[in-house]
Amino acid sequence: MRTVQREAIGWAALWGIVVLPLAATAAGGVSSLPVTAWLTAAAYLVVTTLLLMRGLRRDGAARFGPANAVTSLRSTLVGLITGLVVASFIAPVPIPLLVGLTVPALALDAVDGWVARRTRSTSELGARFDMEVDAFLLLVLSAYVARDLGLWVLTIGLLRYAFVAVGWMLPWFRARLPYRYWRKVVTAVAGIALALAAAGAPTPIAAGAVGVALALLLESFGRDTVWLVRQRAAGFSPTSGAAGEKASTRVRP
Known part of the structure; x- marks a missing residue:
């Protein structure tokens, strides 16, 4: 069980290491975004990883699975989107960056389910994880558009x-x-x-x-x-x- 939880932390850390620098580069450097954006994104990643670990422990999952890894990538993107939306209430944020993160986050919604079916790794926890990421993305985007x-x-x-x-x-x-x-x-x-x-x-x-x-x-x-x-x-x-x-x-x- 601890191995599965370590895998969850590992994937979250990996996507954070990969996606966060790319977002910073696309935005023209870290200094172009308010600190609030990065703090919010980091807080989101920490909280979601802890909740995911709790779910894995409760369900007694034997492995993390490739589909959950894809959903973790989507969740990382949603974390960055959340940071941008929160920061937008304080200072202007790059709209191309916001849209550039949102499009793959939406597109990958069709990928994790396909991967789960192809690898025969479908699970109730995976479906719930996917659903929660979807729901939170809609909440954050609706707050921005409102x-x-x-x-x-x-x-x-x-x-x-x-x-x-x-x-x-x-x-x-x-x-x-x-x-x-x-x-x-x-x-x-x-x-x-x-x-x-x-x-x-x-x-x-x-x-x-x-x-x-x-x-x-x-x-x-x-x-x-x-x-x-x-x-x-x-x-x-x-x-x-x-x-x-x-x-x-x-x-x-």
Whole structure:
């Protein structure tokens, strides 16, 4: 188990060593970015690595796996994006750098799942890791875009966390949802729309794209909510029946 945890630390350190200098070079040197950006990125990497190690220990994982390594790379990119967004509230940040980090972070979302299937290393923890990186990226991008388009954009980033919060209060809301590939599609559309808006697209185009993404997310979450309510009415619970199997590892969106 300790070997797996060391692998998690090793991959996080490796991607940090590789990606951080590249980002600094692309930005024209460390001095071109506020210290806040680097401190936030470092804090994100530390916290996510600790949470990942906790998940590995809890699940008793035997190996870290190549798919988790890819997701770790995505997580490192998200950490840098987070740092840039936080710093943008203090001083201007390079938009090309922000977009240049966001595009591969979104593109790699299709890679880790493919690697997991090809290497037969799929796992509930890997799916959860991937989902959390997706959700946090949407939250950070929506916070950045909301400054120009309005606070309504934050709904995109907060929907998933509101869904989880309801589950804390209502145990039956944590029932395992049936798999729907549509959730991945909607998440990808939301990420692309936010990236387009962050890149400085004309306001009508940016608002239209983000509005469509929000509508799709509301439909997706709404459909899952209706399904959970119907399961509740039918007498299923998170701890019994098909609806409740492995409830704690439910994948959403």
